[in-house]
Amino acid sequence: MPFVSVRDLQMYYEIRGTGQRLLSISGTGGDLRRLPTIFDSPLAPHFEILAYDQRGLGQTSKPNFPYTVADYAADADSLLNAVGWEKCHVIGISFGGMVAQELALRYPHRVKRLVLACSSSGGAGGSSYPLHELVNLPSEEVARRQITVTDTRWQEEAWLSSQTTQFEELVKLTLAASKEGADEPSRQVGRLRQLEARAAHDTYNRLSQLDIPVYICGGLYDGISPPANLEAIHKQIPGAYLEFFKGGHRFLYQDPQAFKRIIEFLQDNTLGLRLKTKTDVGWVEERNPTKS
Numbered sequence: 070m071p072f073v074s075v076r077d078l079q080m081y082y083e084i085r086g087t088g089q090r091l092l093s094i095s096g097t098g099g100d101l102r103r104l105p106t107i108f109d110s111p112l113a114p115h116f117e118i119l120a121y122d123q124r125g126l127g128q129t130s131k132p133n134f135p136y137t138v139a140d141y142a143a144d145a146d147s148l149l150n151a152v153g154w155e156k157c158h159v160i161g162i163s164f165g166g167m168v169a170q171e172l173a174l175r176y177p178h179r180v181k182r183l184v185l186a187c188s189s190s191g192g193a194g195g196s197s198y199p200l201h202e203l204v205n206l207p208s209e210e211v212a213r214r215q216i217t218v219t220d221t222r223w224q225e226e227a228w229l230s231s232q233t234t235q236f237e238e239l240v241k242l243t244l245a246a247s248k249e250g251a252d253e254p255s256r257q258v259g260r261l262r263q264l265e266a267r268a269a270h271d272t273y274n275r276l277s278q279l280d281i282p283v284y285i286c287g288g289l290y291d292g293i294s295p296p297a298n299l300e301a302i303h304k305q306i307p308g309a310y311l312e313f314f315k316g317g318h319r320f321l322y323q324d325p326q327a328f329k330r331i332i333e334f335l336q337d338n339t340l341g342l343r344l345k346t347k348t349d350v351g352w353v354e355e356r357n358p359t360k361s
Contacts, residue, residue, distance in 0.1 A: 072128075075147045081128035082121035082148060083108070090154055091116040091335065094145060094172075096163030097200060097263060100127035103249070110321070111328040112160075116335070119157070121148060123168070125259025133258045136266040142171035149179060158335050160184040163294065163318065164263070167191070170272040173279055180281055184331055185302060187287045187294040187318050192273035194301035198293040201264040212243040218292035220317025276305035283309040284334040286327060288320030310334065 072079050083101060085108050093107040100122060107113070107120050122129040124136060124144055145168060149157070159180050161169025166188025173180045189197040198218050203211045216239050217223040229236060283306050287299045296313060303311040312330060316323030 073148065073151045075144055075151060077132060078124055078130040078144065080121055080124075080130070080144070080148060082119065082152070084117065084119050084152065086113055086115075086117045088116045089335065090157035091118050092145065092149065092154070092157050092159045093118055093120040094159065094161040094165030094168045095120065095123065095126075096165050097267060098126065098260060099123060099165065102127060103246075105322075107160075112332065115332055116158070119148075119152060119154065123165075123263070125262045131255035131259035131262075133255065133262070136262045138167050138171050138266050138270045138272075139175065141168040141266065142175050145172050146176045146179060155179075156181055158182045158184075160186065160331065160335075161188060162186045162321070163188060163197070164267055166294075167197075167267065167270045167272070170276065173281065174272060174275050177279075177281070182335055182337075183279070183281055183283045184334065185283065185285045185299075186321060186331075187291055187299075188285075188302070189270070189294045189298040190273040190276060190302050190305070191269075191271035194273035194276075194305065195295070195298040196270070197267065197298070199268065200293075201261075201268050204261065204264065208244060209240065212240050215243060216240065219319060220288070221290045221292040222317070224292075273301065273305060276302060277307065279306050279309075282334070284331065285309055285311045286320075286330065287313055288316040288318060288323065289313045290315075290317040291320065293318045 071083060072081055081101065091112065095107070101120060107118055112118065123141055125131045149155070156179055159169050159172060161167070161184070163186070166185040169183060169185060170188070170190065173183050189195055203214060216236065222228045223236060285299050285303050287294055287296060289296060299311060303309050314320045314324035314327045321327045
């Protein structure tokens, strides 16, 4: 198992595949032992992917002091140094998108193309759902809330009543997943420290500094990183692309088109990318100007 010393951490990472180099930054609670990972996604056949457990998570060290998103970005920069990657594409998913924003802002020489999936900027651009506020609630209530904000269609009475059995099965699966590794030393410490950093994230006023191709994508029914948050990010980044897909916070695995579009963007096939804009009559598609 590959570990490397990164700043104050022993960090677990994996590199697989061939093609252009792609750094993948995972979301809240990300752990490469939990399937599916980015290596199981449609991205895998097209890129050489570097993925890792972030500080406080998975098999990486879990120091017990406050973390910041800037710390996570510095970790990613140091990992790139350690594996000898000078520059690469970056995809950040959910919390990983917050880290990816900081990485691109603080270490712009590292990032060729940036994908921000179901993420938020914080600040005036809107924060992601406050998961830290659920910490002290009963575990079953946490599971139910997570499901209904992960995909807001579960908040619709007609939708829920037609799929009650499926919802209860999701509750059981979510509860079971939350108990995995519960006996690991410092697991809860790392989880709480990540949630603290997540709550304080704010890149909104700095995003206009980005001068790289950026693709912003998310789910139409995401209550964790709602469409308005992605629209706010899009408005701040000159020339960025924005697209929404049929799904919630897990839209990447709900809409088969999502990974396809990400691959197109990362492979520089941007002419076909379209911007979806919210209007009074719904979502309409417009051609987006190409950014080289």
